[in-house]
Amino acid sequence: MAGGLPHPLLIMSELNHALGTHIPNHVWYTWFGMSVLFVLGFIVSRKLSLVPGGVQNLAEIIIGGLEDFVVTNIGERGREVFPFMCTLFVYILILNLMGLVPGFDAPTANVNTNAAMAVCTFLYYNYVGIKLHGAGYIKHFMGPIPALAPLMFIIEVVSHISRPLSLTLRLFGNIRGEEIVLVLLFLLAPVVSTLPMYFLFMLAKVIQAFIFFMLTMIYLKGSLEEAH
Amino acid sequence: MLSFKGNKEVFDLLGNAATMGTHLVAATFVGFGAGWYLDKWLGTKPWLLFIFLFLGIAAGFKNVYDEMQRILKKDQGKGSHYSENKSED
Numbered sequence: 001m002a003g004g005l006p007h008p009l010l011i012m013s014e015l016n017h018a019l020g021t022h023i024p025n026h027v028w029y030t031w032f033g034m035s036v037l038f039v040l041g042f043i044v045s046r047k048l049s050l051v052p053g054g055v056q057n058l059a060e061i062i063i064g065g066l067e068d069f070v071v072t073n074i075g076e077r078g079r080e081v082f083p084f085m086c087t088l089f090v091y092i093l094i095l096n097l098m099g100l101v102p103g104f105d106a107p108t109a110n111v112n113t114n115a116a117m118a119v120c121t122f123l124y125y126n127y128v129g130i131k132l133h134g135a136g137y138i139k140h141f142m143g144p145i146p147a148l149a150p151l152m153f154i155i156e157v158v159s160h161i162s163r164p165l166s167l168t169l170r171l172f173g174n175i176r177g178e179e180i181v182l183v184l185l186f187l188l189a190p191v192v193s194t195l196p197m198y199f200l201f202m203l204a205k206v207i208q209a210f211i212f213f214m215l216t217m218i219y220l221k222g223s224l225e226e227a228h
Numbered sequence: 229m230l231s232f233k234g235n236k237e238v239f240d241l242l243g244n245a246a247t248m249g250t251h252l253v254a255a256t257f258v259g260f261g262a263g264w265y266l267d268k269w270l271g272t273k274p275w276l277l278f279i280f281l282f283l284g285i286a287a288g289f290k291n292v293y294d295e296m297q298r299i300l301k302k303d304q305g306k307g308s309h310y311s312e313n314k315s316e317d
Contacts, residue, residue, distance in 0.1 A: 156287070
């Protein structure tokens with residue numbers, strides 16, 4: 001139901017209908033994505049071997065690559081906050097790619113899913129900053145010049161509040177737009193026109209998940225380092 | 229799945245390019261919203277809206293400026309990434 005357009009088939013709304021429940025579609029799809037991740041995590045962790053193969057190999061490429069990226073950017077302290085970011089990335093990736101499966105819809109095409117994640121990020125990096133710096137965390141908001149501190153404080157607070165908003169809207173706009181384009185093209189010329197778009201959107205969805213991850217990393221880096 | 233080994237730079241660059249615009253706009257909207265609600269609350273009809281709108285725009289430019297500083301610093305540190313991180317710890 002991207003943008004009020006008729007969606008060919010959404011299996012979760014059929015499920016809702018069959019069960020007689022009124023749980024919103026994106027919540028069903030989020031639960032489905034979570035269960036996929038749980039099952040994958042269970043399969044990977046059940047038989048760990050020193051010579052990885054199959055699923056373990058893939059998981060090691062993704063998680064190891066991301067961890068290297070975080071450590072080169074934040075430093076060794078990044079390892080403490082890495083689990084949060086990695087979870088976000090994998091979760092968003094699964095939810096995004098779900099939009100490409102026929103009969104499914106991307107939960108990230110709904111503002112609520114994204115807002116929840118963005119608020120989590122906002123609370124988490126402030127929590128990390130306060131835990132590390134204590135009351136000195138307020139220096140992060142004061143700017144370099146003491147005379148301008150009251151003005152800078154307001155500007156910094158506005159800029160900090162704008163972070164979850166921009167995180168939410170970017171992910172929502174991109175994924176929702178892609179869903180609308182897919183449905184529109186499917187209405188115009190089924191399958192033939194949507195197939196090439198799949199490759200483009202597969203890339204775009206991975207990039208969007210990565211951008212969310214990277215911004216979380218930048219914010220955490222800002223709250224972890226000393227104030228200027 | 230794209231491998232992260234070779235494409236890190238590309239992803240990083242795409243991320244930077246895609247985030248600049250929303251950073252600028254989101255801060256403006258937050259400033260506008262803050263002014264709007266403060267006006268409603270305190271009954272100072274148009275004034276706080278203007279003040280906070282300009283503060284929001286300033287915050288947006290500050291966001292873009294910070295982003296620019298970050299990119300600049302990363303470009304300068306290119307090639308000596310490893311030693312730079314060593315000295316940080």
